[in-house]
Amino acid sequence: MELYFLGTNAGVPSLERNVTSVALRMLEERRTFWLFDCGEGTQHQILRSPLKLSKLEKIFITHLHGDHLFGLPGLISSRAYQGGEDPLTIYGPVGLKQYIRTCLELSESHISYILDIVEHEGGLLFEDESFRVEASQLEHRVTSYGYRVTEKDLPGKLDTAVLESYGIRPGPLYGKLKRGQSVVAPDGRILHASAVQGKPKKGRIVTILGDTRPCESVLTLARNADVLVHESTFLHELKDTAHTYYHSTSRQAAEAAQQAGAKQLYLTHLSSRYKYEEQLIEMEQEARALFPNSIIAREHVLYDVERTVY
Incomplete structure (x- = not known):
């Protein structure tokens, strides 16, 4: 499994970064990738990436703010033209189905594949022999969810x-x-x-959060995660601003990773006020002071989700 960030900016795109979207690439595990959020311009970002829309299997929308879903109609329409024939399932809060259906109907877009839109209120969303996906509501101005993807343990190698x-x-x-x-x-x-079997390979846990203030659900979703993707809209000097607008700071993200026992933290959803490299380094260092395995997520970089060895 690998993470590939297609957008890391908060609110609006900037010259440096696009709005929110992150792919979980699982070519070895299931020959597909999953998408978490789909801000405006996501399909353009995919064109510049090693990802193929025809391999997109599932999309998980954290909440219905525009910087997290305005890219959906175009991406859904384009997928068929790029070889996407297999079913596509989109998960998200109540209201997602109305948004997608309205956009497709008014634009007279015709989808040639099966499109399944699953509105949810948290809990277990998906499970098969290899993966399990759960969601919990976070603390934001609108209903916002975080997702916990659990890979099931794999059998050990045969002697x-x-x-x-x-x-x-x-x-x-x-x-x-x-x-x-x-x-x-x-x-x-x-x-x-x-x-004749060796020790099983431990499954990995990837937690990807929507916009949120610090809250208990963050810790529940991130408990012992191999990777935590957490919003980091502001430096901690703006913690009061973050609280007012239902967001988190880089230090608060690090505190969450530390308290949850996560192994790796990626900071994303960065305010467009942070345009310069030295500002990003400051944000990263602020998080690392509490949680050393903190990284500012960079767009168009593959990040391996490392497997814990027993």
């Missing part, structure tokens, strides 16, 4: 030397053992998966 001693070669029996099932060897011996 091929032991398998050969049982006369078992790559094939269907390998698959059963990987799934934790016992098998019967060619000589009639029963072989249990636990005897």
